[in-house]
Amino acid sequence: MRISVRAALTAALLASAALPASADPVFNRIASFPVASNLPTDKEKLTPTSAEIITASEDGNTLIYSDSPLGGIGFVDITDAKAPKAAGALMMDGEPTSVTVAGSKVLVAVNTSESFVKPSGKFVVVDIASKSIEASCDLGGQPDSVAISGDKSFAAIAIENERDEDLNDGEIPQMPAGDLAIITLKDGVADCGSIKHVDVTGLADVAGDDPEPEFVSINSLGEIALTLQENNHIVIIDGKTGEVKTHFSAGTVDLDGVDTKSDGALKFTGKLEAVAREPDALKWLDDDRFVIANEGDYKGGSRGFTIFDKTGKVLYESGPSLELAIAQIGHFPDKRAKSKGVEPEGLEAATFGDQKYFFVMAERSSIVAVYKDTGAEPELVQLLPSGISPESAIAIPARNLLATSNEADLGEDGGARSHVMLYELAEGEAAYPTIQSAMVDGAPIGWGALSGLVGDAEKNGTLYAVNDSFYGAQPTIFTIDATQKPAMITSALPVTRGGAAAQKLDIEGIALDGKGGFWLASEGDPAKLTGHGIYNVDAKGAIKSEIGFPVELLAGQTRFGLEGITSVGTGDDMTLWMAVQREWKDDGKGMVKLVSYNPKSKEWGAVHYPLEKTEAGWVGLSEITARGDYVYIVERDNQIGDNAKLKKLYRVAIADLKPGKIGEELPTVTKEEVHDFLPDLKAATNGYAVDKLEGFAFDAAGTAYAVTDNDGVDDSSGETLFWQVDLNITN
Secondary structure, rough: OOOOOOOOHHHHHHHHOOOOOOOOEEEEEEEOOOOOOOOOOOOOOOOOOOOOOOOEEOOOOEEEEOOOOOOOOEEEEEOOOOEEEEEEEEEOOOOOEEEEEEEEEEEEEEEEOOOOOOOOEEEEEEEEEOOOOEEEEEEOOEEEEEEEEOOEEEEEEEEEOOOOOOOOOHHOOOOOOEEEEEEEEEEOOOHHOOEEEEEOOOOOOOOOOOOEEEEEEEEEOOOEEEEEEOOOEEEEEEEEOOEEEEEEEOOOEEEEEOOOOOOOOOOOOOOEEEEEOOOOOOOOOOOEEEEOOOHHHHHHHHOOOOEOOOOOOOOEEEEOHHHHHHHOOOOOOOOHOOOOOOOEEEEEEEEEEEEEEEEEEEEEHOEEEEEEEEEEOEEEEEEEEEEOEEEEEEHHHHHHHEEEEEEOHHHHHOOOOOEEEEEEEEHHHHHHHHOEOOOEEEEEEOOOOOEEEEEEOOOOOOOEEOHHHHOOOOOEEEEEOOOOOOOEEEEEOOOOOOOEEOOOOEEEEEOOOOOOEEEEEOOOHHHEEEEEEEEEEOOOOEEEEEEEEOOHHHOOOOOOOOEEEEEEEOOHHHHEEEEOOOOOOOOOOOOEEEEEOOOOEEEEEEEEOOOOOOOOOOEEEEEEEEOEEEEEEEEOOOHHHHOOOOOOEEEEEEEHHEEEEEHHHHHHOOOOOEOOOOOHHHHHHOOOOOOEEEEEEEEOOOOOOEEEOOHHHHOOOOOOEEEEEOOOOOO
16 A cells, blocks of 8 residues: 655645634643642752653542653642642553553553563552552553443453564564454453453464564444554554454555755755555544554654544545644654654544544654644644654543643753643633744745844845754754744745855844844854854845954863854944854853944954853853844843753943953943843743743834754754743833
């Protein structure tokens, strides 16, 4: 089975990817819960945690998720969905892989394997109210997914017996083979003596003697759909008898117009042929149709999803459409371009009111795609921001809620913890995305890692942004139309040297040069042979001049260099002012430089700027921009979530910017607090506060805007926040 999908066929879908097409209710995030809040008291604060598979109690007031690093399951009280509360964790004496609810019980699949060649597991019944284990059944193998029938008469468990990816480069077959286990239930309690193992060997064309069951879903007829991910196969089984009713290959897809190179550039011009779907999650949409998430885990991964009927007929193939829509909102993970792209992994399907939806979790882009199930071609209506690496979701239609579990925990590296996110379906406008890009010639303008911002001198609502060294092979100046909602990146201007993309740049700041071009500030890094300096580019993006730092300034250099640039004055009287991010070797503790350069006289100078103090991490500068009688400076810590304490805007009177000679004692300026960004960051989309507020500027009318850097979706949720800042100031 092979389907060819061309990017041109998806243009209509992409054009409406970010916003609902009508005044229908929309999903918006209403709360973000760090699962580390559920750590037992005997665990260290930074003990790794993870929210992987999530379910909900039948009254919709409690969420339960599997946490394999912790070795337990976690509970979240969502009686007040906008203020979720930690409700504790229960240890499982093993690695929980999946959870589901039957009545008052939560059923947990637990991996207890000694090794890959000696897999084992158990099926555990937990009372939700008392959070106590009531029963446990030996499964005879390593379980993955678990599901229960609609009448709650039986449970189905995918026994994966997963492969060792380090053995023979992960080639299969690797014994022992997996299978499907079916257990009879009564009032949520398992009858361990009823376990029936369904043999699914000899079915798949790929390593048929070593099936790798991954995910199970059951329709209202009691039919079990089972994905064999590495085998690229789907099996339909009668849940009552255990009979294999039918089975078929998941097939392959040809992809046209995708980014296939992890090269620091976003270019959606590549092709991939005969890519095996290799589905992970599967969800029935009705008794005849189901949708699969084509993550890939062996040799495939077709970057999208497919809707089949249970005879194996393809009813809809998304091809690259989801991935390209995700690229429009800046969430495409370039580091995964050469592999499996956005990696759709988890699925949920539910009916809210009279509207059927299904939800696709794109693991590597940290996005939840919301589709209306029309019965024919689905309609993409929203892209929701999730935590890092969404694994699964649970819909609670009775409360108009959707919850996602996000498995990545970067706490040890100072990053975001694993989170559960809550969304509500209600009247209103979609809060996300706040900025997206236009489609040009059938492909999105690729963007991310926005690091500097400046307003156009004449056009209200027009701004320019730059990307940093994450896209080192594609340094770019983006034009933003902020009069649209969400704001629209309408064009991308490559920064070039000798006609090719300029190399060895880390652009962190941008200013107008008054001649139709721009001044760019590049942060150096001696370890990467990237020099500190400023660049003047013309209206076509070509570098006209490169100005390195004087030796007196370089004497104290570190890798934390320029983070912003602005111009004061005009013509021969123009002076460029730049913000250095952190203290250099010749600065006193808590002091950073604002550096000046006069293009006419070629004179350098500097003043000292006093930093605030925080208890954790470091504090530095992220932006500088001139307006009226002041320069405005973004000062922030490098903390995220609840640890973030400082994200503020200060200003310094231009009259006080009297540069001293570099290498000598520098004058210290006085600053005035103007705005606290933390409430903005927390309220924008009800997520955790991101750390990298890196762009701030005024447009021609004096309206202020800010933007965050999403780190190119690398160890990041990928969220970019772009918003109009409400300032109450006078010049």
